[in-house]
């Protein structure tokens with residue numbers, strides 16, 4: 337009897353080890369994740385070439401060591417819905433989180449968030465700066481850092497704080513006084529922390545978000561008399577339906593900038609602020625290298641949406657064209673990504689959560705709507721059938737394939753752009769009968785769900801969101 341029991345327990349032990357050991361091995365080999373979020377950085381980075389004067393050597397350095405997605409898009413062109421969607425893996429049209437003024441938390445349970453999923457599966461989860469909008473640090477974090485110190489004052493050479501709502505001015509102070517600098521310092525400290533658990537470190541830089549205000553030395557990189565303005569045609573909106581013109585608001589920021597004669601100054605300030613953010617990315621990458629974790633840490637860098645600086649007489653995000661929706665999206669996965677390769681397949685941010693779940697060996701939660709990018713990370717030219725989709729307000733969507741952008745507004749009006757012949761999207765082809773089949777095909781890709789708006793966080797925020805003025 338005793339010997340039978342011994343045999344049985346030995347067998348059970350062996351069986352148990354068969355199940356347990358692979359899990360232990362998988363945990364030991366799970367990569368760390370450095371997750372870098374950048375606020376309001378559009379495609380003005382050196383290696384994408386959209387603005388010829390952009391100076392972003394650090395982001396370019398990361399791109400040169402991994403895969404940069406050249407056709408990456410937000411799922412919503414505003415901070416709050418873009419981030420809520422990326423972190424939950426669900427579309428705005430599924431959750432009802434469309435605008436900045438909405439509190440997303442009643443619509444998205446904490447259990448469905450990326451940071452919670454990683455924490456529940458053995459990761460140490462750290463965050464700093466802006467990951468979710470408005471300091472709504474949802475889900476589980478083992479530790480979180482927000483810098484509360486004020487940035488330096490305006491430089492005496494600046495006459496004022498900008499033009500209307502477009503705020504910019506150089507600052508009289510050092511990089512070390514900037515909140516982003518403190519967030520990066522804190523993340524570097526976490527990179528050096530010894531632990532048996534893998535880490536997920538999310539560093540959210542708040543620049544280049546407005547005000548475009550950073551220490552003056554960054555402005556000095558871009559002499560004002562040499563600044564090149566983005567392409568603009570005063571008649572560009574003539575073929576855009578009223579729903580699109582309402583998003584562009586040509587009589588608002590753009591008219592104010594034209595009247596002020598300070599367009600070049602705004603562009604200079606944006607370029608300067610992007611270079612400052614880029615410098616902070618470089619500090620993080622250096623910190624990763626010095627921590628000794630370069631080879632066991634995957635890096636993903638993303639910006640939350642694009643930004644228009646006068647193209648289509650539009651400023652800010654809050655619209656469905658290329659400038660407000662295209663992002664910077666770079667992955668470096670040790671042992672997987674080739675170095676310095678671009679991927680031109682259209683992707684959107686529903687892909688972030690499923691890709692990280694796959695690369696960390698975790699189960700893919702059932703609520704995720706997007707594809708895993710792993711095939712493209714291995715072979716960036718691999719076949720890819722998924723479009724990128726961006727939603728701005730209930731019922732307004734853009735579908736971006738490699739060849740086309742198709743926009744359909746809630747009132748049924750449409751735009752269609754041939755991206756290969758017209759990368760600036762100046763000629764709307766939607767009314768041309770020969771493109772009916774293309775439009776119909778792209779329309780089949782639009783989200784089926786059209787969730788009602790989640791309630792606004794407060795009444796004033798709700799009013800601002802309807803005016804599309806908040807950031």
Ligand SMILES: [Ca+2]
Pocket residue numbers: 571572573574575576761762763764
């Ligand atoms: Ca046009």
